[in-house]
Every structure is written in structure tokens, then in C-alpha cells.
Amino acid sequence: DSGVTQTPKHLITATGQRVTLRCSPRSGDLSVYWYQQSLDQGLQFLIQYYNGEERAKGNILERFSAQQFPDLHSELNLSSLELGDSALYFCASSVLPAGELDEQFFGPGTRLTVL
Amino acid sequence: GESVGLHLPTLSVQEGDNSIINCAYSNSASDYFIWYKQESGKGPQFIIDIRSNMDKRQGQRVTVLLNKTVKHLSLQIAATQPGDSAVYFCAEMESSYKLIFGSGTRLLVRP
Secondary structure, eight states: OOSOEEEOSEEEEOTTOOEEEEEEOOTTOOEEEEEEEETTTEEEEEEEEETTEEEEEOSOOTTEEEEEOTTSOEEEEEOSOOGGGOEEEEEEEESSOBTBSOOOEEOOOEEEEEO | OOOSOSOOOEEEEETTSOEEEEEEOSOTTOOEEEEEEEOTTSOOEEEEEEETTOSEEEOSSEEEEEETTTTEEEEEESSOOGGGOEEEEEEEEOTTOOEEEOOOEEEEEEO
16 A cells, blocks of 8 residues: 555546546655556656646646645546546655655556546 | 556566566656556556666665666566566656656566
């Protein structure tokens, strides 16, 4: 158990819908990262927050957004869902900002299925 | 849930042997590299990292080697155990703090 929690574990929804994925980092970790893992594109970095502020952006679609709240939990919002958004979404956390020699701890993931 | 695409390279080793997993990275400006292990149905797990000013870093049973000249990274696992069976990813980080993952290698350990 990494100490990072994600909810829900599974999510099934329809095209065009909007969902919110939630992540609670390990206690004391200030950085939260979101990743998408799909069969055809592997593991892709989406976005990172450090202490409430966006720090780095990867291949995140405009239909997706995220935020980190004062209690450091984070939410990833996916809207206007398409079939191709079906994937595993992982959250990770670390104490230090990205770029420091600091381990990232991954949560168990949320499996999103868009029908 | 399964972790990666359908066409992963696979390395099969005998239990007790050493394993070497290789990775070619793309950006010569990347200055931080990480190896992750992902078991079926789980999230990636950090194994070891290395900065670009180093050539080698050792952990417990694992060693990462970095060859910047040819943009090559390797993960060596000593005395491979059945619990090492998983998919292994390398990742590189650029100065923009974006992590870019390789496609992964599946390690199978034969008893």
C-alpha cells in the first residue's frame, strides 16, 4: 500500500458525460501527479500540482482539468468523454516538487470505461 | 487491470539469474531518470532513480546505469526472484518537469 488513495476504483459512463476522479496523496506529500495509462499509448503524464499550484503540464487534453485543494487532495475532471478516454488513471504523490530526487508513490488507479 | 499495450518486449530469465532491462531515451536534455515496476492490477512502483551527472546508482539488488553518449539507460536486477515478474518502465524528465515514459518491458521469471 503506497499511502495514496484514489476513488472510485472503477467508473463506467457514457460518451459525452463528465466525471471527476479523486486522489488523496500520502500524508505530508505536497506534490500530486496525474497519469493516464491506455493500451495504445502506454503511461502518459498529464499534469502536476505542487502545494496547490500547477507546476507542470503534459499531454493533457483541453477537455480535462485538474486542481489541488488546500488540504492537498486533488481532483481530475474529464468532460465530453469519448471512447478513447477509456483508460487507467493514476495519481502519484511526492514530498518534493518534480525534478528533485524524490520518489513518487502511485495510487491503485481508477479504471474509466466510456461506453 | 492490465498495465500496458499488447506488444511489449518480454525478457524471460531463470530464477536466480541476473536481469538486464534496457531503455533508450529520446531527449539529450533530460536530466533525471526513473525506473518503475508495475505488477498486474497495480500502480507503478518506484524502483530507483538517477541524475544525469551520474553514470551508475545502486539500490538493493538493483543497479541503474546511464550512458548519456548513446542515450541509454539500463536496469540490472541481481538474483532475480519470482516477485520481480512485472512490467518495467523507464522514464525521463526534462527541465520542464514532464515525465516521459518508455513503452515498458515485461519481465518473466521462470522457476
